[in-house]
Amino acid sequence: MTAWESIIQAPRRLGEAATQARPKLRGIASPPRRMGPVAFAVTLVCVVVAGMVGLLALTTALQNQAFEVRAAQRTANELGYRVSDLASRVNRASAPAELGRRATELGMVPNPNAVFIDVTTGTITGDPVPVRGDEMPSLKVRAVTPPAEKPTAVESGEQPADGVQATDAEAVDPAVGTASGEGGVPQDGALPAEGAEADVAVVDGADAAEGVVR
Amino acid sequence: MSRPPVTRTPGGRPRRTGRVRLASSAFRLRILVLAVAIMFSVLAVRAIQIQVVSAEAMAVQAAASMTVARDVPAQRGSITGRDGQVLALTEATVNVVADPSMIATNGKEPEAMRAADQAKAAVAPTEMASIIARHTGEDPGELEAKLRRVVAANADGVETPVRYVLLTKQLPATTWVALNAELSAGRYVGVFRESNPRRIYPMGTVASNIVGGMSEGKGLLGIEATRESDLAGRPGRETYETSPYGKIPLGNQTLTPAVDGKDLQLTIDPDLQWMAERRLAERVDEVGGNWGVAVVMDIETGELLSLANYPSFDSNDFGKAKTENLGNRAITAAYEPGSVQKVLTMASLLDAGLTTPDTTYAIGETVQVGDHHVSDAWRHGAVDVTTRGILVKSSNVGAITAARAMKPAVLRDYLRSFGLGTKTNLGLPGEAAGSVPAADMPSYQADSMAYGYGLSTTAVQMAAAVAAVANGGVYTEPTLIKAVGENGTWTPSVPPESHRVISEEASRQTVEMMEQRTMDSSKQLSIAGYRTGTKTGTARISGNGSGYQGQVASIIGVAPVEDPQVLVYVLIGRPDTMGAGLGMAGPVYRDLMSLALPRYGVQPRNDIVDTKLPLVKE
Incomplete structure (x- = not known):
């Protein structure tokens, strides 16, 4: 064997020697295959994007609900305003002065001689007296200026009934114009005569110091 | 001597470069790195300062700059009549305000305005003023001027942008909704609302002397003032970013939610109150009086059904009324009750067993009281008058003679027990206590007290005292508040204090004597179908100085006599001494009693017999 051949053969011999000296190889479980860097980056981005989209969706839903709540509150407020406004109108319309005015317009007159009817027996308690129309003229209301309210041109269109009332209110009740007779009251001139029942008294002025009408 | 460095070019020819080291890339890079390092160091220091050193303060400052806090107003309680009719309530009204600077830029930042924004901003004030004027009734010219005033000089003469201007006050909220919708539809910006509720009194003058009124958001008169803390509630607080x-x-x-005010339900019947006010006003004007009071009371419960005053005022606009008419004379005016007081004197004598209705007293034309002689308006000579006759004929001489049988201190105690000299504590401002003479009063004062002089009462005190006589002798403190409501739940007021003053027998006898008074003037006082008892009175009013100034004519009545339920007391004051209780106040009394009896279910009778009993011994 030439030197050259020895050199060529040397590795093989070395390999054989190594093979003979090496312990027996055993199969081992291969480690899980690692994700490639690109795939990893893509996955990471996907997770982040999904999270952000989810968060955005959640936030948007909550915001939308908040907006809905605000809108509902606004509607509730507006309806509350409406209730307040209508309640005010009802209260004004049911005030005694307003009812008196409407009653007078309808030609109704006060009757101080009330009687009671027992509906089960039909018995009348009291003495029915027809009214003349001049009883208690102070309870007839010819015209009433309603309590001050902001002039609202837009709203007035919603209340045609009020407009009608305003016109009717100017009508003069003939019964009122002729009120007189027993329903009338004594004039000043009659007063001294009634003074006959006055209680003339002499009182020490110092003792009457409390009797100050303020 | 050193030589300048020599470099060789590719061509091999040497070149002199001068300050070549300064221009080197490495040096420049070092400088840049240093500069960046310094810059980031500064930023880092600043970041540490903000994030670590003053982190808390900065966070608070940041939160404060974006956090808004505002009061949440409490709803003021309402005041209603005995059956729930509303006398005072709070209406939702708003102030309309604008931000002229915002309108001038159409809501954009000035530099972000486009041509369309500029065109819109130029015409917006005119068009908005027109819309607002239609809803509010304000003058469009004035509104436009307010909307166009975008800068204003402050105290130092420096011009600052105007961000707030008030356009109209207390606009009904529904009108604001309509106005806002129209502005939104036109895409106008810069107009807002501020809540500013308005107190309204739907019945105007009815019971205004009781309900009172408000000024600057607080109760100023009447119940509105005395029950301010109950009615106002407690405002809440809201903070948000x-x-x-x-x-x-x-x-x-x-x-923090607001706690709404409590609602008050009065014992007042607004319908009857209105009728009483109308009837009283008419009569006071007719007889030339300068004021009048009408009290209607439920005898059994002490509840005041009406407390009418004239002249009165409209609670919605009390600024127009005279100051002296803003109170309630039924409780603020103390006056000498005059002959109405004889009811209490006679009731006391009957209770003490010192007289009977038929006991007679021999009296002359006058009786000496101290240095004076007191006479009667009823013309008579020497006569034997019965106790009944003293009350019916309103005999001062008889009352003094009869009362002399009782020790003055005892009569005083009776009067005190009837409630005279003590405030009724109705809950209205300015109530007078009146006065009763001291127990060791001189004899002339005791004589005066017997027929209604030398002591003073308010109308409500006198009404409660006579109600005690009619209520089987039991005094019941008058009340004005029926119930207090909180969150829709009504709590009835504590039952009023009551105590017996005279016996039932004395009560019955006194009321029957009062019935004889009605029969004596039946044409003016009787009411068909009902037995009623009355007593008239006329008393002089003392002036600011010494002496008298005008008089009070009054009449008090109870019905029905067999079981008294309703009391009506009418007083009319006038500046002179003309007229008397029967003529001046009688018609008002009769009308109010006629209205009140059937109103509260007191049925008339068809079997009334008018039997007049002896007033004098024949």
Whole structure:
């Protein structure tokens, strides 16, 4: 064997020697295959994007609900305003002065001689007296200026009934114009005569110091 | 001597470079790195300062700059009549305000305005003023001027942008909704609302002397003033975070809710109150009086059904009324009750067993009281008058003679027990206590007290005292508040204090004597179908100085006699001494009693017999 051949053969011999000296190889479980860097980056981005989209969706839903709540509150407020406004109108319309005015317009007159009817027996308690129309003229209301309210041109269109009332209110009740007779009251001139029942008294002025009408 | 460095070019020819080291890339790079390092170091220091050193203060400052806090107004309680009719309530009204600077830029930042924004901003004030004027009734010219005033000089003469201007006050909220919808439809910006509720009194003058009125958001008169703390409630507080686009929906928010005011239900019957006010006003004007009071009372419960005053005022606009008419004379005016007082004197004598209705007293034309002689309006010579006759004929001489049988201190105690000299504590401002003479009063004062002089009462005190006589002798403190409501639940007021003053027998006898008074003037006083008892009175009013100034004519009545339920007391004051209780106040009394009896279910009778009993011994 030439030197050259020895050199060529040397590795093989070395390999054989190594093979003979090496312990027996055993199969081992291969480690899980690692994700490639690109795939990893893509996955990471996907997770982040999904999270952000989810968060955005959640936030948007909550915001939308908040907006809905605000809108509902606004509607509730507006309806509350409406209730307040209508309640005010009802209260004004049911005030005694307003009812008196409407009653007078309808030609109704006060009757101080009330009687009671027992509906089960039909018995009348009291003495029915027809009214003349001049009883208690102070309870007839010819015209009433309603309590001050902001002039609202837009709203007035919603209340045609009020407009009608305003016109009717100017009508003069003939019964009122002729009120007189027993329903009338004594004039000043009659007063001294009634003074006959006055209680003339002499009182020490110092003792009457409390009797100050303020 | 050193030589300048020599470099060789590719061509091999040497070149002299001068300050070549300064221009080297490495050096420049070092400088740049140093500069960047310094810059970031500064930023880092600043970051540490902000994030670590003053982190808390900065966070608080940041939160404060974006957090808005505002009061949540409490709803003021309402005041209603005995059956729930509303006498006072709070209406939702708003102030309309504008931000002229915002309108001038159409809601944009000035530099972000486009041509369309500029065109819109130029005409917006005119068009908005027109819309607002239609809803509010304000003058469009004035509104436009307010909307166009975008800068104003402050105290130092420096011009600052105007961000707030008030356009109209207390506009009904429904009108604001319509106005806002129209502005929104036209895409106008810069007009807002502020809540500013308005107190309204739907019945105007009815019971205004009781309900009172408000000024600057607080009760100033009547129940509105005395029950301010109950009615007002307690405002809440709301804090929330805002951005330039408004409230941040998910930002930090806290809300302390407001506690609404309590509702008050009065014992007053507004319908009867209105009728009483109308009838009283008419009569006072007819007889030339300068004021009048009408009290209607439920005898059994002490509840005041009406407390009418004239002249009165409209609670919605009490600024127009005279100051002296803003109170309630039924409780603020103390006066000498005059002959109405004889009811109490006679009731006391009957209770003490010192007289009977038929006991007679021999009296002359006059009786000496101290240095004076007191006479009667009823003309008579020497006569034997019965106790009944003293009351019916309103005999001063008889009352003094009869009362002399009782020790003055005892009569005083009776009067005190009837409630005279003590405030009724109705809950209205300015109530007078009146006065009763001291127990060791001189004899002339005791004589005066017997027929209604030398002591003073208010109308409500006198009404409650006579109600005690009619209520089987039991005094019941008058009341004005029927119930207090909280969150829709009504709590009835504590039952009023009551105590017996005279016996039932003395009560019955006194009321029957009062019935004889009605029969004596039946044409003026009787009411068909009912037995009624009355007593008239006329007393002089003392002036501011010494002496008298005008008089009070009064009449008090109870019905029905067999079981008294309703009391009516009418007083009319006038500046002179003309007229008397029967003529001046009688018609008002009769009308009010006629209205009140059937109104409260007191049925008339068809079997009334008018039997006049002896007033004098024949």
